[in-house]
Amino acid sequence: MLGYIDKIKETSNRLLKESKVDMVMCFRKGTVPMINEPYFAKTPDDVDHFVWDSNCGINLANYLADREEKIGIVAKGCDSRNIVTHIIENKIKREQLYIIGVPCRGMIDKHTISDMFEGEIKEVTEEGSKITVKGDGFKETLDKKDVLQGNCTTCVNRNPVIYDELVADLVEEQKDLDRYADVHKIESMSPGEKWKYFDDLLSNCIRCYACRNACPLCYCPTCFVDEHRPQWVGKSIDPVDTRTFHFLRAYHCAGRCTDCGACERACPMGINVRMFTRKLEKDCMELFGWEAGLTLEERPPLDTYRPEDPDDFIK
Amino acid sequence: MKVIKIDKENWAVGLEKLHASYRLFGPVKEDNFHNFKELDKGEQPDFNFSNTLLSPKSLVHPQSEVMFEYSLDEKQEDHHVMKEIARDYSPRVVIGIRPCDAKAFLLVKRNFDTHEYKDPYWIKSYEATTFVGFACNTPAGTCFCTTAGCGPFHEDGLDLLIVDVKEHFLGIIITKKGENLLAAAGWNLESDSNAASKQIERIKQEAEARITSFVSTDKLRIKTTMELYDAPFWEDVAFSCINCGTCTYLCPTCWCFDIQDEHHGCSGVRMRNWDSCMYPLFTQHGSGHNPRSKKMQRVRQRFMHKLKYYVDKYENGIQCVGCGRCIRLCPVNIDIRRVCDIMNNFGD
Ligand code: SF4
Ligand code: SF4
Ligand code: SF4
Ligand code: SF4
Numbered sequence: 001m002l003g004y005i006d007k008i009k010e011t012s013n014r015l016l017k018e019s020k021v022d023m024v025m026c027f028r029k030g031t032v033p034m035i036n037e038p039y040f041a042k043t044p045d046d047v048d049h050f051v052w053d054s055n056c057g058i059n060l061a062n063y064l065a066d067r068e069e070k071i072g073i074v075a076k077g078c079d080s081r082n083i084v085t086h087i088i089e090n091k092i093k094r095e096q097l098y099i100i101g102v103p104c105r106g107m108i109d110k111h112t113i114s115d116m117f118e119g120e121i122k123e124v125t126e127e128g129s130k131i132t133v134k135g136d137g138f139k140e141t142l143d144k145k146d147v148l149q150g151n152c153t154t155c156v157n158r159n160p161v162i163y164d165e166l167v168a169d170l171v172e173e174q175k176d177l178d179r180y181a182d183v184h185k186i187e188s189m190s191p192g193e194k195w196k197y198f199d200d201l202l203s204n205c206i207r208c209y210a211c212r213n214a215c216p217l218c219y220c221p222t223c224f225v226d227e228h229r230p231q232w233v234g235k236s237i238d239p240v241d242t243r244t245f246h247f248l249r250a251y252h253c254a255g256r257c258t259d260c261g262a263c264e265r266a267c268p269m270g271i272n273v274r275m276f277t278r279k280l281e282k283d284c285m286e287l288f289g290w291e292a293g294l295t296l297e298e299r300p301p302l303d304t305y306r307p308e309d310p311d312d313f314i315k
Numbered sequence: 316m317k318v319i320k321i322d323k324e325n326w327a328v329g330l331e332k333l334h335a336s337y338r339l340f341g342p343v344k345e346d347n348f349h350n351f352k353e354l355d356k357g358e359q360p361d362f363n364f365s366n367t368l369l370s371p372k373s374l375v376h377p378q379s380e381v382m383f384e385y386s387l388d389e390k391q392e393d394h395h396v397m398k399e400i401a402r403d404y405s406p407r408v409v410i411g412i413r414p415c416d417a418k419a420f421l422l423v424k425r426n427f428d429t430h431e432y433k434d435p436y437w438i439k440s441y442e443a444t445t446f447v448g449f450a451c452n453t454p455a456g457t458c459f460c461t462t463a464g465c466g467p468f469h470e471d472g473l474d475l476l477i478v479d480v481k482e483h484f485l486g487i488i489i490t491k492k493g494e495n496l497l498a499a500a501g502w503n504l505e506s507d508s509n510a511a512s513k514q515i516e517r518i519k520q521e522a523e524a525r526i527t528s529f530v531s532t533d534k535l536r537i538k539t540t541m542e543l544y545d546a547p548f549w550e551d552v553a554f555s556c557i558n559c560g561t562c563t564y565l566c567p568t569c570w571c572f573d574i575q576d577e578h579h580g581c582s583g584v585r586m587r588n589w590d591s592c593m594y595p596l597f598t599q600h601g602s603g604h605n606p607r608s609k610k611m612q613r614v615r616q617r618f619m620h621k622l623k624y625y626v627d628k629y630e631n632g633i634q635c636v637g638c639g640r641c642i643r644l645c646p647v648n649i650d651i652r653r654v655c656d657i658m659n660n661f662g663d
Contacts, residue, residue: 030648032457037648038555058647062557115347120365120455136453204346206369206378209594210559210646226596234577235588236379266646268561269368270347 001105002126005052007167008074011100012047015072021098024072025060026050033124034110038063054126057107057149059262061216065091073097074167076104078151078260080160081293082216085256088299091219101163103171105129106144106152107261111270113147151261151274154179161294180282182275198243204269205242207235211273212249214266217256224248250276255284255300258293318515319497320506321477321484327359329500330410336499337445338407340374342367351409360411362479365455366638370567371416372423374409375440378564381586382436388581397585402436408445408496415458415636417446417472418465419567422636425629426570445492448473452518454526457639459652462529464632468519478515485511530655532633535626538661543623544615548657553614555647556593562617562641562649563591568634571597592616618654 012024027036028049036055040063041047052074060073061082071092075083080101086092108131114121116133123134131142145153154177159170186197209225212218225233225245233248234241250273257277264274284290287310288301298304321329333339334356341360342349348368354360383397420441427437451458451467460466470476474493478485485506488494497503563569573590576583590597593614598607607613625634635651642650 031650031653032642032648035646035648040554063554111347118363122456206560206564208560208564208591210557210561213557213559214646222595226594228596235573235575236577236586237588238379266557266559266561268565268644268646 001102002053004102004167005050008052008100008102009047009050011165011167012041012050012072012074013044015098016041016044016047020070021072022069024074024100025063026074027052027056027058027060030055033121034108034113052102054106054108054131054144055110055124057261057265058214059216059260061086062214062262064097065216065219067092067096070096071098072100074100074102075160075163076102077155077157077160078104078258080162081157081258082260084162084293084296085258085300086216087296089256094296098165099160099163101160101166103160103166103168104152104155104158105171106148106155106158107265108144108147109149110265113142116142116147149261149265150182150272151259151264153177155259157258157291157294162296180278183279183282186275186279198275199239201271201275202239202242202246205237205246205271206269207237207242207245208268210266210268211263211271214262215253216260216262217253218249224252246273246276250280253277254280255288255290255302256292257281316508316512317488318506318508318511319486319488319502320504320511321486321502322504323483325502326484329502330354330359331356333408333496333500336406337496338403338405339410340371340407341410351412354410362411362449365451365453366413366416366458366640368640368644369565370419370638370640371409371412372419372567372569374407375420375444376423376427376437376570376572376589378589379586380436380588381584383585384582385578385585386582387578400584402439404439404443406443406445408447410447411449412446412473413451413638414448414467414469414473414476415460415463415465415638416567417448418469419472419636419638420446421472422568422634423570425631445474445496446472447493447496448476450476450478450519450522452479452522454522455639455643456527457642458526458637459528459530459639460637461523461526462532463635463637465636467522467526468515478518480514480518485515487515528639528652530633530637530652531659532622532626532655534659534663535622535633535655536630538623538658540619540623540627543658543661544619546658546661548661549611549615552618552649552654552657553611556610556614556649557647558593558595558610558613559646560589560591560593561644561646562651563593564589565640565644566635567638567640568621568636573597592620614649618651618658621651622655622658 015021023040023042025040028039029051030036034055059079061079087094119136121135125132129144131144133140156173233244264272290301339354340351341354343352344361349364350367350369351371384400385397386394427434454467470489474490476487571590572587574587576585599605621634
């Protein structure tokens with residue numbers, strides 16, 4: 001993936017020079033290992049700061065909602081699906097965008113890697129499918145496939161679904177995956193076990209809303225947890241309120257979530273909030289044969305009406 | 316400097332003795348990180364960490380804190396009266412706090428304990444607490460305490476500072492509270508203070524030399540507030556910010572809170588919860604107007620407050636102790652060191 005950057009820069013420079021776009025969104029190198037910063041370029045000088053590597057897991061589609069400019073955006077598979085969702089939901093117009101598609105080979109998970117080492121990690125570098133981690137008194141080379149972000153291990157849309165230009169040849173999609181093994185595991189639990197599982201999952205939540213705010217879908221001007229006239233949810237860290245936040249947010253993402261993993265990646269407490277949305281993603285697949293963000297031609301199941309809907313209540 | 320020696324065999328024994336006169340709080344490993352928790356009898360703090368994920372500010376200023384309770388049931392004699400709830404202000408000790416986090420309480424104190432206003436909850440909790448620091452022999456790459464008015468062996472805000480010199484601990488007695496704690500723990504081995512001071516000085520210099528990250532703050536005070544406020548760089552700084560509460564909630568020096576009434580049926584409580592200037596609701600007026608309705612304005616507020624308004628108002632440095640938590644955990648890598656340098660050098 002390191003090889004993509006020259007092409008990304010070349011395209012970005014061209015777009016800016018020809019005034020095809022007002023800005024290009026990409027990443028610049030982070031100041032700490034395993035995080036890059038979403039970054040926009042308005043001039044070729046800015047483009048010099050662009051990087052592309054396995055630490056670009058934040059979903060750039062999140063920065064598009066309601067923008068007025070003409071924007072070039074570097075998009076991996078999941079970003080492109082959230083761009084589709086944005087277009088369908090009128091958060092941005094297709095004509096405003098020049099999508100620089102990145103065939104993705106997966107992003108690495110900073111929590112997984114940090115947990116593997118005792119001391120502080122000082123530097124993480126990559127070469128092909130190898131990731132080298134250096135810290136005080138250790139240096140180890142890992143296989144990238146073992147340290148991917150959870151969502152990347154089950155991703156079947158590594159290639160962008162919508163683009164104006166690609167930075168490289170399409171990559172082979174992952175096949176024969178058991179995509180929902182984690183969800184099956186929870187589905188097979190007894191109600192009591194499920195309750196405990198989700199209680200444990202959320203026990204460290206500090207309600208910082210990084211998960212919600214990193215999510216491209218969560219663009220409501222006022223989120224239901226922030227409503228105060230009337231107020232729907234308490235604002236303390238009472239577990240009931242914390243659960244309410246997570247359950248309802250997940251439902252608001254049903255049929256829209258692309259499992260990009262930005263929410264999980266953003267959480268400072270390392271909580272895998274995708275465990276809520278994945279069940280809904282799976283249900284959408286099983287009930288409606290639907291996967292979010294694959295096409296501009298069709299609206300998501302929860303905002304369409306069809307006479308042949310399997311449920312009675314809607315008729 | 317008065318220094319005592321604590322034999323490592325005597326450490327756990329002393330901690331157990333402390334339970335007789337204090338509630339104990341210390342760092343414990345949970346999942347894959349450390350946080351401060353109340354220690355039960357027999358439970359040991361775990362010092363195998365560089366710093367806790369969350370700051371210990373919640374020990375004095377909890378994320379959610381009930382202040383009053385009330386009843387709206389008119390059959391009750393004291394209906395519609397806010398009644399203060401009983402709280403535990405018995406002596407407690409925080410063991411293993413890092414010097415930056417202890418110093419942070421002094422910065423926060425400037426807000427909660429002033430001539431004009433005294434926050435009774437914060438003050439009582441703070442005063443009930445004895446802070447036993449653990450010097451940082453190996454600071455992390457994101458620690459910039461030495462240029463943020465603090466340091467790995469800094470003593471301000473601590474009652475006792477423990478230095479691990481491998482063969483035993485040395486304890487620097489800073490206050491009377493610290494001395495009382497030593498007595499309660501039965502840690503009373505005299506040491507040759509002179510030799511111990513020299514040994515500590517050496518380790519301290521080594522630790523300071525390990526700090527690789529710095530900020531410049533020297534020009535913040537002389538910058539014109541409105542020029543900084545109107546500076547063009549804020550749009551760039553704010554671009555990636557997602558306006559979450561991570562930096563605020565993790566920060567030992569952020570003090571803002573919101574007051575809420577929560578009731579169920581006829582009874583309820585008045586509580587306060589941490590709040591963040593990064594949230595739009597923070598400044599939403601009753602009229603619906605929001606003076607900080609844009610993301611850029613909120614990001615600017617966070618940094619202007621920490622690095623300019625605070626600096627001007629208290630003339631005592633920046634509102635940051637350089638713990639590095641916001642740098643490590645901001646989901647989009649907004650780095651206060653960078654922003655501080657941009658502000659400090661603006662217009663030069
Ligand atoms: S990012 Fe993590 S801690 Fe913050 S609200 Fe979401 S789940 Fe909770
Ligand atoms: S809920 Fe999480 S995985 Fe789904 S689209 Fe939002 S950020 Fe991505
Ligand atoms: S602003 Fe950041 S580095 Fe400074 S004290 Fe707060 S969390 Fe620590
Ligand atoms: S600076 Fe980072 S941690 Fe703070 S609100 Fe913005 S995104 Fe969240």
